[in-house]
Amino acid sequence: MLGLRLLVQRGSVDSATQDWGVLNFVASPSPGDRIAVEHEGKTNYLTVLSVHHKPVAVSDLSGGETSETPAADVVAIWTGSD
Numbered sequence: 001m002l003g004l005r006l007l008v009q010r011g012s013v014d015s016a017t018q019d020w021g022v023l024n025f026v027a028s029p030s031p032g033d034r035i036a037v038e039h040e041g042k043t044n045y046l047t048v049l050s051v052h053h054k055p056v057a058v059s060d061l062s063g064g065e066t067s068e069t070p071a072a073d074v075v076a077i078w079t080g081s082d
Contacts, residue, residue, distance in 0.1 A: 031048050044081045
């Protein structure tokens with residue numbers, strides 16, 4: 001499982017992006033993927049626009065320990081809800 005932050009664009013391009021928090025994904029979604037997310041008691045449908053990966057450097061090439069955790073933000077546009 002991957003814990004990825006979901007940032008949702010609703011309304012016009014000029015409106016503020018909403019942070020829906022960190023959600024567990026089976027795999028990192030790709031642009032164009034459709035996802036269904038429970039939020040505020042409704043099933044919301046979104047289309048993934050992009051995924052912003054935040055890798056972390058390791059101290060050596062063998063994949064050694066690091067004090068940080070890699071992360072990613074999923075940016076999606078809201079398309080509707082039930």
